Amino acid sequence: MAAPIDTIDQATRYLDLAGVFAAAMLGGAVSRTEGLDLFGFLVVGIVSGLGGGIIRDTLLQQGPPVALTDYAYLPTAVAGTLIAFVIHLSEHAWDRLFTALDAAVIGFWAVTGAQKTLAADLGWLPAVLLGITTAVGGGATRDVLLRRVPAVFGGNGLYATVAAVVAGTMVICTYLGAPALGIVLGIVCSLLLRLAAVRFGWGLPNGLEWQPHTRLAAAFRGTRSPRRRRRAHTRAGTDETN
Numbered sequence: 001m002a003a004p005i006d007t008i009d010q011a012t013r014y015l016d017l018a019g020v021f022a023a024a025m026l027g028g029a030v031s032r033t034e035g036l037d038l039f040g041f042l043v044v045g046i047v048s049g050l051g052g053g054i055i056r057d058t059l060l061q062q063g064p065p066v067a068l069t070d071y072a073y074l075p076t077a078v079a080g081t082l083i084a085f086v087i088h089l090s091e092h093a094w095d096r097l098f099t100a101l102d103a104a105v106i107g108f109w110a111v112t113g114a115q116k117t118l119a120a121d122l123g124w125l126p127a128v129l130l131g132i133t134t135a136v137g138g139g140a141t142r143d144v145l146l147r148r149v150p151a152v153f154g155g156n157g158l159y160a161t162v163a164a165v166v167a168g169t170m171v172i173c174t175y176l177g178a179p180a181l182g183i184v185l186g187i188v189c190s191l192l193l194r195l196a197a198v199r200f201g202w203g204l205p206n207g208l209e210w211q212p213h214t215r216l217a218a219a220f221r222g223t224r225s226p227r228r229r230r231r232a233h234t235r236a237g238t239d240e241t242n
Helices: 005-034 038-060 073-086 091-119 124-145 160-175 179-200 215-220 226-241
Strands: none
Touching: 005 038, 005 073, 005 091, 005 124, 005 179, 038 073, 038 091, 038 124, 091 124, 091 160, 091 179, 124 160, 160 179
16 A cells, blocks of 8 residues: 655655765765864855755745745754764774665655655656755755765766666655655665665776777877888988988
8 A cells, every 4th residue: 555645755854864864964074174173164064965856846946945934954964064073983884874864865865855755746757856966966965065076976886877777666666656666675775775885885987098090080089000101201201311
């Protein structure tokens, strides 16, 4: 039996807040790495915690972003940031915590983004796209604010890919009439895939090195074919002899 709509909405809100808290802690940890003061911690932590949800709600155009209308969101982001400000752990301990928090944030927010998009009567593709946006938007905004290449663009072990899988799982289960199952499966998939990607070094390929070896391709690359190079070399030798 499908879960009541009110129950799913309430569960989505709690997952959203859990993602805000975890992402704010991650933002605070990055602030510590950058050597920021308390104000810097708060700004980066709040942007990290609320950025993805604000982008999602703005694109959905269902009224003001929930972070501005639900008074639990900002205190949750501040609390996560202050914990990262007060507690100083070793780098190794933070790395292990980061992996778990990353996986949790991806799962919570990809599920939330997909569910809210479907609740706005949009289709499966917008649901997947906004699930990804919710999961990675805050972290990308944080990195741009700190003048860093966003981690989602590479070298971070299947970040957006995991969010796409989680959002897709939520969409399929919702279409099958089992959104509660989608929430559980999505979070489990996020934890398993993200932890496995970090553990085994999985990632998407970078730019490939293959180049087509044709005259047309050589012309586009601004190079001359070997035959033309030999002719030019021979002509140069003849001119020197004369």
